[in-house]
Amino acid sequence: MAGFCPGERRTVFPAAFDYARMHSAEEAISALAQHGGDARILAGGQSLIPAMRYRLARPAVLLDIGGLNDLKYLREEGGFLRIGAMTADMTLERDKNVRSRYSLLTATSDVVADPVVRCVGTVVGSLCHNDPSGDWGAASLAARAVMVVRGEGGERLIPIDEWLVDSFQTALREGEMAVEVRFPVPEPRTEGAYQKIERKVGDYATAAAAVQLTVDDSGRVTRAGVALTAAGPRPVRVEAAERILVGQLLSENLILAASDEARAISEPFADNRGGVDYKKDMARVLVARGLRQTAQRLNITLGASA
Structure with a gap:
């Protein structure tokens, strides 16, 4: 989902556009080639339509693939x-x-x-x-x-x-x-978690973190994925945290070290959801929560150190 909420409530209408309902992916690709950058694909429309309403997106042609x-x-x-x-x-x-x-x-x-x-x-x-x-x-x-x-x-x-x-x-x-x-497809002994805070249900994330780990039979991490949203101009993978985790047995100290890397790489924007320092702290907190939840799903008991 994406919505655009200006400071005051008002009714806004999209700029004029042509509409065409597509009957196959091949037809849509042909239409894209014909219209170039003036055309946009319309699927669920939960992101594009709000952007058009506030004229942040102004396609000349909408190609509706909803029936495909x-x-x-x-x-x-x-x-x-x-x-x-x-x-x-x-x-x-x-x-x-x-x-x-x-x-x-x-x-x-x-x-x-x-x-x-x-x-x-x-x-x-x-x-x-x-x-x-x-x-x-x-x-x-x-x-x-x-x-x-x-x-x-x-x-x-x-x-x-x-x-x-x-x-x-x-x-x-x-x-x-x-x-x-x-x-x-996840390998055996792979689990993950997604931790998110938001002002209300359905809102954008104030901060959020995704975690996925694969461990061997001894509980040692063989694969790690750690990523953040609402932490900069695009979602970002926390590669330093992944490097800390891989090859190690999960422990509380390891989780804290990995989550500190999330705070370090986070570059959020201050807005009405919170300031920069608050959001950076939330990136750290949410990565730690995600790692603990993933450890729990993997039936790993966390000690202070491995």
Whole structure:
């Protein structure tokens, strides 16, 4: 979800635009090539429509892919959980396989906006919008997701670290359309958590952190993903924290050291949700909470030190 809330309440209407309902992904790609940068894809619309209302986005042509059922899927294939561009957040929230095996995705989908938005908003759409306070960016970074885009020149696979370029900017090229996001199927003994604070249900994150860990039979971390949202111009992976965790047995001291790195890398903006120091502290606190929750899900008892 994304909304734009100016200081005062007022009715705002989008600039004039043409509308075309697409009947296939190929038709949408052809239309993108025809209209160039003047066209935008409309999927769930929970991010784009509010931006258009306040004229932060002014596409000349909207290409509606809402009826493309061939892009509405959620399946495991080739070592990935593949999520089509028209798959709504609510689909992940209700899927039994996702809930039993993908704890990070479950924790994230449960807190995206509110149930009404989750029924319409899509995971791929959120990643295309790339709001710096959005939820799916951090979760995708921690899980090492891959975006799939298609254009007249063929298909490209883009690691999520390369996809999230800047505030509301991605690696999508003119004439391309995002058709899928892929999350690696978790290895055995993999768990995750998503911790978020917000002013009210459905609001943007004041601060949020995504964590995913894989441990061996001894409890030693073999893979780590730690990422933040609302911590700068785009979601950010806390690589220093990941390096601290990998190869170590989880302990309270290790968690504190990793969470300190989250505070150090966080570059939030002061706004009516809080000041810079407060948000940096919350990044630290939420990473620590996420790591403790993940340890609990892995049945690891934390001591002061390993």
